[in-house]
Amino acid sequence: MLGTPFVVKWSESKSKSPAEAARDLWRHTLSQIPTLFGRLVYLASLRDVNTGQYVHHGLSTVFGPDVANAAMRKSHEEVFAEWLGYGLEAQRSDLEFYVSGLEPQRKTVVENWTKLEPFRALPPETARMVEKDLFYSDLEMVLSLLRNELGVSWNGPGA
DSSP states (O other): OTTHHHHHHHHHHHTOOHHHHHHHHHHHTGGGSOSHHHHHHHHHHTBOTTTOOBOOHHHHHHHOHHHHHHHHHHHHHHHHHHHHHSOHHHHHHHHHHHHHTSSSOHHHHHHHHHHHOGGGGOSOTTOOHHHHHHHHHHHHHHHHHHHHHHTOOOOSTTO
């Protein structure tokens, strides 16, 4: 008898929709991340590079792995689209705020992002090539502004 309420609740939770899971993800996690870029980084980090599936233990436990995956995929697409809708000045401001919350100094982050380009893994897999190209070019422009501001040398293409 003691296990019955848990089993019923578990079954009810598993029947929830991706929209409910996305609201839960927003309410408990994404709303705690102060920058849009930070949300984008977080959501991209949940994507398993080997399978393309999004993995979040808590969300999967409550909603089931398929519903949780759909919710995270949709959230990733929405955050990415919102970032693309930002103008360059808003992107710069958001990115500067994101970088200011990281452990290394801003200059170190900008130097490494320039060399390693970890931002290439941030777009959702469903993004069209034109959207990815816009994302990369905007981000490279913002990084260029930050490199100039911080005195970061760069010997890459067009330098």
